[in-house]
Every structure is written in structure tokens, then in C-alpha cells.
Amino acid sequence: MGSYSIEKISAIVQGKLLARNQNALVDSLLTDSRKVVHAATSLFFALPGPRRSGHRFIQELHARGIKNFVVDFSFETKDYPDANFIRVVNVLTALQTLVAFHRSQFSIPVVGITGSNGKTIVKEWLNLLLEKDYQIVRSPKSYNSQIGVPLSVWQMNGMHTLGLFEAGISQPGEMQALQKIIWPTIGVLTHMGDAHSENFKDQRQKIKEKLLLFTGVNRMIANGDDPLVVETVEASGIPCFFWGKQAHCAIRVVDIKKEEAHTTIRLEVNEQEMASVLSLNTLHPPPLTFHLSPLTSHPAPLTIHIPFMDDAAIENAITCCSVLLAMGYSSEAITDRVHMLKPVEMRLEMKRGTNNCSIINDSYIADISSLRIALDFLEQQQQHHKRTVILSDFAETKDPENLYSEIAFALQQKKINRFIGIGSHLYQYKNKFEQVVAETLFYDSTEDFITHFLSTQFHDEAILIKGSRKFALERISALLEQKAHQTVLEISLTAIVHNLKQYQQFLQPSTKIMAMVKAFSYGSGSYEIANILQFHKVDYLAVAYADEGVELRKAGIGLPIMVMNPEESSYHAITENNLEPEIFSFPVLASFRQFLQEQGLQNYPVHIKIDTGMHRLGFELKEIKALAGALTNNSFFTVQSVFTHLAGSEDPGLDIFTEWQAEQYLLACTQLQELLPYAFIRHIANTAAIVRHPQLHFDMVRLGIGLYGTDSTAMHALELKEAATLKTTIAQIKKIKAGETVGYARKGILQRDSIIATIRIGYADGYRRNLSNGAGGVLVNGNLAPVAGNIAMDMTMIDITDIPGVREGDDVIVFGKGLSIAQLAQWAQTIPYEIMTGISQRVQRVYYEE
Secondary structure, eight states: OOOEEHHHHHHHHTOEEEOSOTTOEEOEEEOOTTOOSOGGGEEEEOOOOSSOOGGGGHHHHHHTTOOEEEEETTOOOTTOTTOEEEEESOHHHHHHHHHHHHHTTOOSOEEEEESSBOHHHHHHHHHHHHTTTOOEEEOSTTOOSTTHHHHHHTTOOTTOSEEEEEOOOSSTTSHHHHHHHHOOSEEEEOBOOSTTOTTSSSHHHHHHHHHGGGTTOSEEEEETTOHHHHHHHHHHTOOEEEEESSTTOSEEEEEEEEOSSOEEEEEEEOHHHHHHHHHHHHHSOOSSOOOOOOOOSSOOOEEEEESOOSHHHHHHHHHHHHHHHHTTOOHHHHHHHHTTOOOOOOOEEEEEBGGGOEEEEETTOOOHHHHHHHHHHHHHOOSOSEEEEEEEOOOOOSOHHHHHHHHHHHHHHTTOSEEEEESHHHHHTHHHHHTTOSEEEEESSHHHHHHTOOGGGOOSEEEEEEOOGGGOTHHHHHHHBOOOOSOEEEEEHHHHHHHHHHHHTTSOTTOEEEEEOHHHHHTTOHHHHHHHHHHTTOSEEEESSHHHHHHHHHTTOOSOEEESSOOGGGHHHHHHTTOEEEEOSHHHHHHHHHHHHHHTOOSEEEEEEEOSSOOSSSBOGGGHHHHHHHHHTOSSEEEEEEEEOOSOTTOGGGHHHHHHHHHHHHHHHHHHHHHOSSOOEEEOOOHHHHHHOGGGOTTEEEEOGGGGTOOTTOOOOSOOOOOEEEEEEEEEEEEEOTTOEESGGGOEEOSSOEEEEEESOOGGGTOOGGGTTTTOEEEETTEEEEBOSOOOSSOEEEEOTTOTTOOTTOEEEEEBTTBOHHHHHHHTTSOHHHHHHTSOTTSEEEEEEO
């Protein structure tokens, strides 16, 4: 990372400096107010957002020690006399300009990677193949956006000898800025598919826009079997090593043989074509030169074995080999390294652990960038006060003392209570960790840890397990995880955040969001979901009963929480945990008033429910004047909000009734507001109404199952991602003759010789019994397998006769990608809400970020 004076930065971005301390130094760039680490030396870029400008977080950041800010000219700085401000026309442009300047200070080789699919996989595999020879700086995870790229490249410092950065675009005009920041010397174009095509005129335009990243590269690598890619690259004049089966390719794919558990690939180098590309490079010398090994003379044919059989992995592996050939590596060196390729985990998982622990498993990659991301995720988990990090040695580095000092500082910043180091390098620098973490333990190896493991050492804590793949720390994760059967509900926190942002696009910045986390967050888990919603600054949460709210408070959730069904027996729990009850009738109003009076509590926050035609709960319009009188004649209540529930906001056939409900609701609000001496929040719009009835957003909206990717409007106005995947595994496979029966009551009569698989899920897990006998189905190897016979309590039989290659232990998708929960609900003659909330608590929940 760089270290620049605030005055120097202002000159670079051509801003207007309002400096209180011109000698201030900056070495950290901050775009997310929730991720402050080096407060004293951070520079916050107040980026505009779809709903909230970064300007609104300046007061909070200033209180936390940030003194340097980049803002646009609309921001008033007079309230911060001790801070430095750089005013610019466009904050994002300023961020990109600063990092482009920083990049220009280094003359190391940089690999720029773009394409539709495979960017992150290729980047991580290249890191694995090249880390023996280079000190590598690379994009953390998939930081490839207009903001992610500059944050990635800012990490570059004098220690690094190679950069690996990926760039993604979603519309024309975005790549030019990323090219100036990455300034690649080697270009890699991965598979060009249909992803993110909606904003491009056609595939040709998308390829041309992607190729702008490679302006001035020494050489690039691309698939020579894609004729549109070849045509577009050749028209650009970029010197390119094509790989593929075609005769023109510099790297010929001679043979691909898929075997039982691996694929063998034979490549040959076309020396004449290689020389042709290099001569093209001398005709158009790049603006930035660097040392690159000469191509191996007379390279031998290259045979590689990879532990994958899918076409995407094969293409990515060939791309990586081609990059190494273009960098001058010999066939022997490449063959020797390719066996190290392993699946790249693109997600960070959280599971329930033994002794009331939460286990965060990121035991695949060990580098400082991904460690910071994992520590941020750990910090979000507020349900435990104690935080433990189990970390393995990192890859070899020329400056291990600086690396482990940086790791120790990161642990100190995140207030880690216990650190467990695994590996000889961590032990060598253990004093750095002992100085900043209260409790430290060190083990020579994973086996050493397992030998000395006692489960009683871990209780009531959040545990991050992070390390390089060779240490196999997943074995430690397995020791700590709560044992459960093999049916799991996987919840993508990334998808939930994506869906939240999709709905936010429909709202004005002033409109608040109440997130519904009742019924165990529609079956997906309460505090885990509430944590991520709190982190992304929703305004309110709503639960059905007080005990749900109590659990959230115990888990460290500080957001206001509305309790929709307060019971008299729960009043103590409500007030002790600062929960806010819904008041829906005069008896509830009177009993809660009596309780508050006995407890000596004043101005307690409550929410008033109006019945406008749903006829479930709430005060009717004729009762509003009496209600207003009851509320104004005592000091026990403060009305936080007044709301009602729409009966059919998703149904166009009920729009007239929805409009009538809104009229009744507004009339009730007017009558209450005339008598109450203060304003209250008005909310009527549920998930469907956010999209279908924008005129009803008012002060706050209530967002429910839409967070989990279910669109109840059928308008397809949102690009929602299903957040939940219910998975199980195959316990046994049998061949059964025609005429025999399967399951209870002998209802599943086989009409042909069949192959029947038994899967580990039944109606006790929430897999509804009316899906029996072919009414429902599951996905096996991407193919639909119908249910055979009656579903049992713990098991279900499925017909896999027409699906080849199925084995015992294979995964089965009950709903998720390829089989939506909406489809499952339709088969079960119900609604997605009932499917989600009906999943048994014995089904393990696994939470992950991608």
C-alpha cells in the first residue's frame, strides 16, 4: 500500500483541499464505513449510492477517528474543524485516479484478467502456480468492480514482484477506467458467455469492451476456438497467444480425455505462431516494459492431468497453462505444478458449532487480503462476545516479519480474544501475537492440534478457521461443528444482501426499511440473518413473538425490534430487552398500560395496528377517536409507528381494494396525528407493494420473503437471487423389478425395471408428504428425479433410472439452483412461505458469503 500526504493526494485527483493538517499521511483507502481498521491514516471516499450517499456516514466516521475525507462540492465541512477534506467533482473518479497514479509507480509484470466466466478461478489458480517464483499481489476474492479494482491495486507495494487482478464490467464505458488502474502487461481473456450481457448491444460489443483492458499489453491469452473472439482480437491488433484445437492457435489442444475422476489434456506449442505473435509485439511496443523470461526454445509437448471433468474447469486449466507458456515456463515445470490445482472455494461458510459456538470456515486460502475479509465477517457476528481465530502458516514470503506483524495488527484491530496458530512460521513469530491477543496457543501441525483437541475448550464463542489448503483445516472445522444429519439448508448471505439492494432501488433515501425476521426468518435462521441486515443498516426488525426478539438481543442485535404478537406473559421480557410491542386492541392497550404503570415506565415505544379490511388484528376505523384519546391521556406510551396490513398487494385483481385500504389507513393516520403532539412513522407497503404500489411507500416499508429471493408479484421487475438451497444426500441405491412396490402402503408400483435411490430427507424435515408418488421431484446431477412411493418420516425414495452415473453419497437438491422453491410450492399445492417455515430445526443451517 502507498503512503501519501493529503496534499499530494489532492494534487493527484485535482481536488480542492480544505486542510487542517497538511502533513497528514494516508496509507489506507476506505469506501465502507463499517470496515475501519487504520483510522488515523485512512482516507474515506464518500461515494454516492443508489439510496444513501457516503456523506451521511462522515459524522459517524469522524467520531471513530477518521480525519481525512474525499467529498463532492455539495458537502458542508464547517462542522469538522479538525478534519481534512478534498472536494472533487466526482468521488469515484477521484478514487480511480489516485490508484491509477499509485499503479504507475511500479514496473512489475501485472496479469489483467477479464471475461464472462472463470475470472476468479483463473486468478486463484495462477496464484497457486506462480507463488513459488513471485511475491504476488492480487484481487481479494472477486474484487473486480469499479470500486473493487482500485481497492485491490492499492495493496501494491515495493515488496511485490507480480500482480494478478481481475476486472468485471456490466455495461459499455466501464473498462477504460479499470485499464488505467490495473495497467496490465499480460492479458487473459477467460470464457466469453452470456453473463452480464443485458447492457450490451451484442456479444461482439461485449468482447470489444472487455479487450479495452488489454490496451498496451506485451501479450495476451484467449480461446482460439471462439471465432468471434479471434476475429475481434485480431481486429484490435493486440499480440495474442490463442489456445485451442484450431490450426492457427499458438498453443494447440491435441487431445482431451475425460476419465473416471480426472481429465488428461495434451498441448503442443506452435513455435511459428509464437514467433509471429512476438514479432507483432515488437511492431507495437507497449508503453510499460518489464522483465519477462524468454520463451522456452523448442518446448516439448505438454501433458497435464487435472482432478476435474467439467468443461469450465478444463477451459480454465488450459488458460492457466497457456499463461505460463506465454511467460516462458517450460513444459516440465508446468506439468510439475498443475497437479496442485484444486477446487477454489468461492464462499465463506458459517455453521452452528458444539457448545453454543459459531464456526466460520474459510480454510482454503491464506493471504492477508482474504484474511481481512474473513475478519470483517467475524466482526459482523454479534451473538458471541468472545472471538477466536485459528490460523495456519501463510505461503513463503521474502519478508515474513512484516507479514506476521501485519496479521497480528489485524487481529488486534478486530479485538480477537484468542489466537491459535498452526505451523512452524507462526510459532517462530509467536511473540508478535502474544503482545496483542490475550490468549495464544501454537501447534506444529493440524495433526498436533487434533491430537490435543478437547471440545470443552471451546464454548459460547465465534471461531474463524482460516488457512492454506495444504494444512487441511477443514478437519478442525469438522471437530468443532455441531453434528447433524446430511440434510442441510444453505443460506447465501450474499444473495440476501443482493436482494435487499434490489428492493432499495425502488425506495427514496428517506424511506426506512423494516425487515421481517419472524418465524425464524422464514425458516432460514434468526440471528444470522439479523446480523447481516444490521450490518447493512436496515432500520427496523420485526418478529412474531417476544422470545424471538429476546434471542436476537442475546445475539447482540441492537436494532429496534417490533413484536407483532405480544402476550401478557411476555411483557417483562419485552421491556427488559427493549422490544417494541404491536398494540392491536383496547384490551392489549389496557394490560400493557397497567404493566408499565406498575413498573414505573414512561413513554414506552409501541406500534399501533389498524385493521383496514384484512380482519385479522387491529383497531377498526370507528375506534380511532377513542384510541387517540387513550393515547393522549397518559404518558406511558410513545407511538413509534402506525401501520396496517394489505390483503392482496400482489394481485392486480385486488388493486381497487388495495387503494381502498390505503384510503382507510390514511384517514386513521390523520385522525391520530391531529391529537398526538409528535410525528410517527407510517407504513403499509409489504414486499409486493414495494414493487407494485410505489405510491404507498410512505415513511417505511416492510420487506419479508423477497429478501430470500421469492418474487410474489410475478412482474419480474427485480433480479432476485434465491438465497436458500435445501440439500441432502443419497443413502442407498437399489435395482428393483417391474411390478414391485416402493414405500409405505405399497403405493409406488413400478411400471418398469427401475433404479431407486433413498435420500436422507422426510416429512419430519419439512419435505411435505403430498409430494409423494411422483407429485414432486428433486435434482440429481442436474436432472429431475421424481419421488417414488410415499415419503417417510426420515427418508424419501426417488427414481433415478434415467440418470446416468449416480452414486451413493451424491448430493441431491430439494430446492435451489435449477429447482426453485416456487416450483416446489406449486407441486405441494402451497406457497413458498409455508415451504420455508416448515423446514425442521433438525436440518442444519449453513450460512455463507460468496
